[in-house]
Amino acid sequence: MAIREILEFPDPRLRTQARAVEEFDGQLANLVEDLFETMYQEQGIGLAATQVNEHVRVLVMDTSDERNRPMAFVNPEIIERDGTQVYEEGCLSVPGIYAKVERAEQVRVRARHPDGTAFETELDGLSAVCLQHEMDHLAGKLFVDYLSPLKRQMVRKRLEKARRQDNRVPSAT
Ligand code: K2U
Numbered sequence: 001m002a003i004r005e006i007l008e009f010p011d012p013r014l015r016t017q018a019r020a021v022e023e024f025d026g027q028l029a030n031l032v033e034d035l036f037e038t039m040y041q042e043q044g045i046g047l048a049a050t051q052v053n054e055h056v057r058v059l060v061m062d063t064s065d066e067r068n069r070p071m072a073f074v075n076p077e078i079i080e081r082d083g084t085q086v087y088e089e090g091c092l093s094v095p096g097i098y099a100k101v102e103r104a105e106q107v108r109v110r111a112r113h114p115d116g117t118a119f120e121t122e123l124d125g126l127s128a129v130c131l132q133h134e135m136d137h138l139a140g141k142l143f144v145d146y147l148s149p150l151k152r153q154m155v156r157k158r159l160e161k162a163r164r165q166d167n168r169v170p171s172a173t
């Protein structure tokens, strides 16, 4: 088990298209375990493998209030979408930035469990938002991509300024 470093916008590795998982082996099980540990540590409700620089189609979620309903999706595909909803999203890879994004209200998802068995499930509300947000990550897409180019540039500048301030050596006084 390990807490993994999360890539932050505008890191170009976040734009990588994740490839399908072919081996449902111990290495995959370890990655899923690390994704859950990192997600809970960072108080997220979802995390995609792309965000920890692992470019395979794996995501985890837990949208329960009690933080006791972990869900892992390997090679997920959305097979049905219904309705629309707007949710003010954040992202562990874009810290401190929030924006309204319109997504499907309900999705039907086909995926594999980490052991390789296939399943389908229907998600709605926040779980549907989270699943779509994570699947965007696997396609190299970020929620800031739904912003205007001007707003996205402002976000980039704000994060880069915050990083410069974090890296400044404190003055002697
Ligand atoms: O992918 C991530 O960065 C994890 C996000 C997933 C998420 C974003 C927007 C809406 C739903 C899920 C993090 O969980 S962001 C933190 C968070 C926590 C609770 C509710 C919404 C966002």
Ligand code: ZN
Residues within 6 Å of the ligand: 090, 091, 092, 093, 133, 137
């Ligand atoms: Zn995110």
